[in-house]
Amino acid sequence: MSTPRKRGPGRPRKLPVEEQQALVLAAAQRVFATQGLAGATIEQLAREAGLTRQAVYELFGDKQTVFERTVLSIEELAYASIAELGSGDADLDLKSWAHKNYANLFTFVAEHPSAMPVLQEAERVGIPALTRLRARLAEVYTRASRQRWAEHGVEPGRADTALVTMYFAMVEALVNLRWDGDAPDRDALIDLLTEFTIGGVLRLHGQTPEVIARFR
Structure with missing residues (x-):
């Protein structure tokens, strides 16, 4: 009786x-x-993924589709990651909550270094993914911050949405900032943002409340 022939390594x-x-x-x-x-x-995408050019074409069709799918996946990842953290921590006071959420934003950028450049590239080519993300996150943060502002007697009205939008813009600007010499450590930037935004609004409420009133 002949013995079975062993199968060679063949293709993976x-x-x-x-x-x-x-x-x-x-x-x-x-x-x-x-x-x-x-x-x-497509050649670069295939090489980086460890696949053939033909495989990439079969999977997505063309480079534009790969880009759009990539942008969408980043947008959803960012929203899921940041919104979940921003809507929690009901026991934290306003300043502690703001500080933690600034830290969350910095952490997301550090853990996903390609995310912000791709979203910014999408904006440049007419895909408003970053604009959508800011608006979606602003809704979450506005709801979460409103009750905390109320504890300080502040009723920001529509200014709340404007303020949250500004907060995100400042974080994005600091993340992309090029410093002369060594950059300040992350905690220093987070403390600066927290004191500037929360302390600034509380001073505004106490000294020039008519500015906030105009947003109601």
Whole structure:
């Protein structure tokens, strides 16, 4: 009786479509963050993902679709991560809550260094993902901050939404700021933002309340 022939190594098992898509989207974050939409190529995306050019085409069709899917995935990740943290901590007072949420924003950017560059690139090419994200997060933070402002006797009205939008803009600006010499440590920036925004509004409420009143 002949013995069964052992199967040679052959070609590696093909990954499921979902895993291949995930590899491409993860690679696309890094490529689009450094090359932009115009500078990136399917060849670069495929090489970074460890797949063939043909596989990328079969999975997504073209570079524009890869970019749009990448932007959407980052937007949803950012919203899920930041909104969940921003809506919790009911026991924290206003300043402690603001401080923690500024820290959360810095942490997200540090853990996902490609996220902000890709969202900013999307805005440049006419996809308002960052604008949508700011607006969605502003709703969450406005609801969470309103009750805390009330504890200080502040009824900000529509100024609350404007203030939250400003808070995000300041964090984004500081994250992208290029310093002469070594940058200040993260905690110093977070303390500065907390005192400037929360302390500033409380002083505004006490000294020139008519400014806030105009937003009601």
